[in-house]
Amino acid sequence: EVQLVESGGGLVQPGGSLRLSCAASGFTFSSSAMGWVRQAPGKGLEWVSVISGSGDKIHSADSAKGRLTISRDNSKNTLYLQMNNMKADDTAMYYCAKDLTNGWSNWFDPWGQGTLVTVSS
Amino acid sequence: EIVLTQSPATLSSSPGERATLSCRASQSIDISLGWYQQKPGQAPRLLIYDAFKRATGIPARFSGSGSGTDFTLTIGSLEPEDFAVYYCQQRSSWPLTFGGGTKVEIK
Numbered sequence: 001e002v003q004l005v006e007s008g009g010g011l012v013q014p015g016g017s018l019r020l021s022c023a024a025s026g027f028t029f030s031s032s033a034m035g036w037v038r039q040a041p042g043k044g045l046e047w048v049s050v051i052s053g054s055g056d057k058i059h060s061a062d063s064a065k066g067r068l069t070i071s072r073d074n075s076k077n078t079l080y081l082q083m084n085n086m087k088a089d090d091t092a093m094y095y096c097a098k099d100l101t102n103g104w105s106n107w108f109d110p111w112g113q114g115t116l117v118t119v120s121s
Numbered sequence: 122e123i124v125l126t127q128s129p130a131t132l133s134s135s136p137g138e139r140a141t142l143s144c145r146a147s148q149s150i151d152i153s154l155g156w157y158q159q160k161p162g163q164a165p166r167l168l169i170y171d172a173f174k175r176a177t178g179i180p181a182r183f184s185g186s187g188s189g190t191d192f193t194l195t196i197g198s199l200e201p202e203d204f205a206v207y208y209c210q211q212r213s214s215w216p217l218t219f220g221g222g223t224k225v226e227i228k
Contacts, residue, residue, distance in 0.1 A: 045208050047217040061216045106212035107155050109167035
C-alpha cells in the first residue's frame, strides 16, 4: 500500500524558512514523479511544484519560483519542499502527492494527509 | 495560464439523484482533464483522469466526459458519501491548474 506522510509544518514568522518532508513507502519511489499541492484555509487547491523520479526535471508555479524549492532524496524515499522568505500568502495545508503512474503523468494519486503551515508574526 | 471555471459553485441535491458538474477551460486542452473529490478534513482523491478514465477503486456511478474546453463529471445516483467538494485539474500545459471547486451538498 502506498503511504505518504508529510511533516515539518508549523508556525513561522514572515521572512522565515521551513522545510517540509514527505516520507514515502509502498512503491518504487525513484520511478515516480512527485508533487506538492497546497490549500489555503477555506480555499481551493493550488499546484506548487512537481519533480521527476530522478530529480533532474522540475516544474513550479510562478508563486513558488525563487522561494519554494522541491527536491527529493531517493536513497531516503523522501520528498522535500524548502520554503524561504515566507509570506502570509504561503499559509496553507501542504499536500505531497504521488504521480498516478510509475512515471510522470501529472495526475496525482494518492495524496498524503497534509501538513499545516502558518505564516504569522 | 489555463483557467478552469467550475459550475455551479454549489449543487444542492438529494441522495439517489443524478448530479452533473461542469468544468470549462479557457483554451482547448484536448482530454487532459481530471477530477478530484475532497471530503472535509481529508486529502483530495483522484476520481477521473484523461477526461473519462476512472481511477482505481472508483465506483462506476462516477463518469467523466468532454473534450476541448467543456467537461462534465456525472454522479449517476448520489450516495451519502458523495457529498463533498469536487475539483477539476488540467495537465495540458504548465502551470498545472485547478478549478475553483463545486460543493455538492445535501438538499
